[in-house]
Amino acid sequence: MNFIWLFLIITSFIFAAVNGKMPDVVNAMLKASQSAVLIAFSLIGIMTFWLGIVNIAKVSGLMEIFSKLTAPFMRLIFKDVKNNSGAFSNITLNFSANALGLTNAATPFGIKAMQDLQNENNNKSVATNAMCTLLAMNTAGFQLVPASVLAILTASGAKNPTEIILPTLIVTSITFICAIIISKILERVF
Incomplete structure (x- = not known):
């Protein structure tokens, strides 16, 4: 991949x-560099704000509450995982954090859930159905609040960055439902 980028850059300089x-190339490089720095500094402020919200959500117990609200739904999806297991708790926390757009907070819960599922796995060389479903669920990326995208749009000067919330909710809901359905179909096949 680096070779391709190097080829494109060298070819561009030769043609210029x-x-x-x-x-024109030098002016474009300077403008792009300036724009990159401005966007980076804007993102620092916005991401700091959202990371603060994440910490407040963790400390206040909001994620735990949301996790308890989603637990009945998760029980339908993860029938073979014990309700009182650490894996189930981490699965619900992972889903809750992702749904709230707190992907940085979701990652440790997802990793811990996979480790717990692997510990409960009788055949360590083959992923369980629950592991495959968790992977599909995380790949689908259901989000109620796309915090990172909102931050980038705001930093880029979008007039109304929140207008993406409804389309994002619709699309991530569809992908999530499709991922779960396909995962459950494949469970029966394999």
Whole structure:
């Protein structure tokens, strides 16, 4: 991949030099660098805000409450996981954090859930149905609040960054439902 990027950059410089467009290339590079720095600084502030919200959600118990609300739904999906197991608790926390757009908080719960599921696995060389379903669920990426995308849109100067919430909810709901359905169909086949 690095070779491809290097080839594109060198080819661009050669064509710019041959066509007398080097000043335009230099100006574009400087503008792009300036834009990148401005966006990065904007993102720092916005991401700091959202990470603060994540910590408040963790400390206040909001994620635990949301996790308890989603537990009945998760029991339908993960029937072969014991309700009182650490794996089930981590699965619900992982789903809750992802749904709230707190992907940085969701990752440790997802990893811990996989480890717990592997510990309960009788055949360590083959993933369990629950492990496959958890992977499909995380890949589908259901989100009620797409915090990272909102931060990027705000940093980029979007006039109404929140207008993506409803389309994101619809699309992530569809992908989540499809992922679970396909996972359950494949459970029966394999």
